[in-house]
Amino acid sequence: MSLREQNLLLSRKLAVVALGMFGFGFALVPFYNQICAALGIGNLESPAQVVNTQVDHTRTVTIELDSNAHNLPWRFKPLVSHVTVRPGELTTVEYEVINVREAPVTGQAVPSYGPQRAGEYFQKLECFCFQQQTLAPGEVRRMPVTFVVDPRLPKDLNTIAVSYTFFEVAGRGGKS
Amino acid sequence: MSAVVHDHGHAHDHHDHHGGYSGLMRWVTTTNHKDIGTMYLWFSFIMFLVGGIMALVIRAELFSPGLQVVDPDFFNQMTTMHGLIMVFGAIMPAFVGFANWQIPMMIGAPDMAFARLNNWSFWLLPFAATLLVLSFFMPGGAPGVGWTLYAPLTVQMGIGMDLTIFAVHILGMSSILGSINIITTILNMRAPGMTLMRMPLFVWTWLITAYLLVAAMPVLAGAVTMTLTDRHFGTSFFNAAGGGDPVLYQHIFWFFGHPEVYIIALPAFGVVSQVIPAFSRKPLFGYASMVYATSAIAILSFIVWAHHMYTVGMPVTGQLFFMYATTLIAVPTGVKVFNWVATMWKGSLTFETPMLFALGFLFLFTLGGFTGLVLSLVPVDIQLHDTYYVVAHFHYVMVAGALFSAFAGVYFWLPKWTGKMYDETLGKIHFWLTLIFFNMIFFVQHFLGLAGMPRRIPDYPLMFETWNKISSIGAFGFGLSQLLLLYIVIKCIRSGEPAPQKPWEGADSLEWTHLPTPAPYHSFETQPVIK
Numbered sequence: 211m212s213l214r215e216q217n218l219l220l221s222r223k224l225a226v227v228a229l230g231m232f233g234f235g236f237a238l239v240p241f242y243n244q245i246c247a248a249l250g251i252g253n254l255e256s257p258a259q260v261v262n263t264q265v266d267h268t269r270t271v272t273i274e275l276d277s278n279a280h281n282l283p284w285r286f287k288p289l290v291s292h293v294t295v296r297p298g299e300l301t302t303v304e305y306e307v308i309n310v311r312e313a314p315v316t317g318q319a320v321p322s323y324g325p326q327r328a329g330e331y332f333q334k335l336e337c338f339c340f341q342q343q344t345l346a347p348g349e350v351r352r353m354p355v356t357f358v359v360d361p362r363l364p365k366d367l368n369t370i371a372v373s374y375t376f377f378e379v380a381g382r383g384g385k386s
Numbered sequence: 387m388s389a390v391v392h393d394h395g396h397a398h399d400h401h402d403h404h405g406g407y408s409g410l411m412r413w414v415t416t417t418n419h420k421d422i423g424t425m426y427l428w429f430s431f432i433m434f435l436v437g438g439i440m441a442l443v444i445r446a447e448l449f450s451p452g453l454q455v456v457d458p459d460f461f462n463q464m465t466t467m468h469g470l471i472m473v474f475g476a477i478m479p480a481f482v483g484f485a486n487w488q489i490p491m492m493i494g495a496p497d498m499a500f501a502r503l504n505n506w507s508f509w510l511l512p513f514a515a516t517l518l519v520l521s522f523f524m525p526g527g528a529p530g531v532g533w534t535l536y537a538p539l540t541v542q543m544g545i546g547m548d549l550t551i552f553a554v555h556i557l558g559m560s561s562i563l564g565s566i567n568i569i570t571t572i573l574n575m576r577a578p579g580m581t582l583m584r585m586p587l588f589v590w591t592w593l594i595t596a597y598l599l600v601a602a603m604p605v606l607a608g609a610v611t612m613t614l615t616d617r618h619f620g621t622s623f624f625n626a627a628g629g630g631d632p633v634l635y636q637h638i639f640w641f642f643g644h645p646e647v648y649i650i651a652l653p654a655f656g657v658v659s660q661v662i663p664a665f666s667r668k669p670l671f672g673y674a675s676m677v678y679a680t681s682a683i684a685i686l687s688f689i690v691w692a693h694h695m696y697t698v699g700m701p702v703t704g705q706l707f708f709m710y711a712t713t714l715i716a717v718p719t720g721v722k723v724f725n726w727v728a729t730m731w732k733g734s735l736t737f738e739t740p741m742l743f744a745l746g747f748l749f750l751f752t753l754g755g756f757t758g759l760v761l762s763l764v765p766v767d768i769q770l771h772d773t774y775y776v777v778a779h780f781h782y783v784m785v786a787g788a789l790f791s792a793f794a795g796v797y798f799w800l801p802k803w804t805g806k807m808y809d810e811t812l813g814k815i816h817f818w819l820t821l822i823f824f825n826m827i828f829f830v831q832h833f834l835g836l837a838g839m840p841r842r843i844p845d846y847p848l849m850f851e852t853w854n855k856i857s858s859i860g861a862f863g864f865g866l867s868q869l870l871l872l873y874i875v876i877k878c879i880r881s882g883e884p885a886p887q888k889p890w891e892g893a894d895s896l897e898w899t900h901l902p903t904p905a906p907y908h909s910f911e912t913q914p915v916i917k
Contacts, residue, residue, distance in 0.1 A: 213574060213575070216574050217499045217500065217570050217574055220573060221499070221500065221570050224565075224566040224569055224570070224600055225566060227600050227601065228562050228566070228600050230604075231602070231603075231605055232604035232605070232608055234604075234605065234608075235607070235608025235609060235612075235638055235642075236608050236612075238605075238608075238637065238638050238641070239634065242631070242637060246631075249701070251701065317627075318627045320626050320627065326699075377625075377626070377627030379627055379628055
């Protein structure tokens with residue numbers, strides 16, 4: 211093989227590597243999602259699997275409920291501002307959302323917890339944050355969150371703030 | 387074509403037969419590795435001055451607490467573009483310039499494997515630099531997001547961001563094409579007798595760096611492409627509301643970003659590995675271990691990226707993994723530092739300007755490495771992340787490291803390139819001014835970081851004022867000192883003393899032993915046989 215042919219052959223292999231690494235960059239997206247799911251990190255979408263909860267009668271935990279709508283023409287609030295529960299006890303609270311825009315809007319709620327470490331003990335069996343929500347113009351909707359506070363909640367944690375922020379899902383314009 | 391070998395029977399004077407063109411078109415159309423190397427070096431110096439002026443704007447604002455010189459938005463644009471221009475416009479092209487000039491001569495090859503591709507790789511750069519500078523004049527100005535271009539802020543920027551994304555694509559393309567050229571040249575075109583383990587270490591470091599570039603740069607291209615589609619085409623890679631995650635951007639970016647800093651460092655190691663043995667009049671100590679250590683650094687660089695992300699909410703197990711992997715990189719790096727010192731041990735040392743810069747590198751890069759080790763420790767980094775301690779660290783390794791090494795290389799090889807000697811007294815003055823002002827700028831920034839001053843802020847509490855004043859004064863001194871380098875280079879080219887064929891007694895690579903000084907326009911058209 212002449213030098214020219216050798217050079218072209220090697221350069222083609224290297225070009226393939228470069229293209230492959232470009233694809234690898236995009237492949238990192240599903241990798242990341244799967245690794246996070248496997249490690250249970252930042253799990254927005256799936257309900258917690260809760261089995262066999264014994265209610266802990268020795269203590270109570272106050273759940274403070276907060277709501278925000280980020281750049282979204284929705285009025286969003288919890289029906290009660292706080293609720294007192296026992297660890298292990300199944301509880302349902304409701305949030306109300308009103309679409310004040312004249313067009314359908316799709317939003318996604320994202321929860322966050324105060325303190326942050328309390329999040330792993332706040333186990334949601336049903337939540338409007340698991341799916342995107344589409345509201346018709348002027349629609350009023352009541353949405354439940356069913357949860358259990360894990361009895362393994364550290365003893366020094368007696369209040370958990372649960373805050374939902376609704377974001378508009380761009381480009382959806384009412385389609386789910 | 388570079389692959390054609392003909393025997394001229396006499397050396398060409400480097401003034402004639404420049405591909406048939408003269409004037410500007412010679413430079414536009416040249417496929418000669420020496421011409422292209424020269425263009426890369428001049429381009430990088432111009433970008434160094436542009437990026438330097440941006441740094442001076444930053445330091446002028448930070449001279450006093452309060453907002454005096456620029457508004458905060460423009461300040462953010464300055465910090466962003468200073469970083470992008472210095473990394474992609476100055477330091478990387480400078481070492482590509484060295485690669486172009488030196489690699490063919492050091493392996494006994496007539497030119498690079500793909501001479502025309504080489505021309506294109508260079509000319510992409512001024513085009514990309516223009517896009518970057520143009521972004522300042524767009525509505526909204528240049529992006530003010532930090533050189534790391536984190537989402538979601540980048541998704542909210544104006545059209546200057548899109549220009550920057552395209553510039554990054556083009557810069558990446560140039561690097562990837564250049565790297566393919568370098569790897570092919572080194573693997574296929576060495577002179578007979580020059581096995582891989584007989585190559586000068588500078589060539590080895592560029593071989594490894596080129597592989598890093600081919601692997602890492604496309605990942606950056608992916609990251610900025612995803613930013614582009616999030617901005618304009620309805621995707622949600624980094625948007626939590628659409629099911630994405632801003633932290634994902636950081637993972638993708640730093641997967642590129644960490645190999646990137648070794649892409650900057652490794653050629654610098656290579657230059658120093660040429661200079662120190664030459665001025666010690668002793669062969670490099672531990673050649674094979676230097677090759678293995680460089681390879682180890684390159685491989686390890688792919689598994690440490692999240693040490694830039696300790697504070698994103700990563701589980702402790704993840705933090706620990708990245709911490710252990712990062713501290714591991716200190717081992718092969720230490721091997722290299724010890725080998726450079728061992729090279730000097732019982733050598734016959736003289737301290738001309740190239741050696742002064744190489745020694746400055748040795749001491750100050752090691753200091754920067756130590757602060758990197760400090761930052762690699764998770765509990766420490768939680769405090770120091772995004773403070774001036776980090777700024778001090780990376781400027782020690784990139785300025786006192788890579789830039790000093792580039793200066794050493796310029797002084798070392800100027801005689802070979804031009805046939806003239808630079809003014810040694812002025813060179814020494816340039817070294818001492820650069821050394822003193824560099825430390826004035828950045829040593830005190832360690833204190834600022836430890837005291838809690840965050841980075842990327844235009845205004846700060848009064849308690850940080852003193853160190854900031856010292857740092858800013860140092861910055862202006864440093865900037866002015868670099869004009870001296872410009873004067874030295876131009877004076878050398880125009881009216882330097884003619885250089886002897888081998889001005890550096892201890893230099894022993896092919897360009898010094900087998901080629902006249904200055905090197906002829908076409909060299910090694912017949913490849914030497916290395917015994």
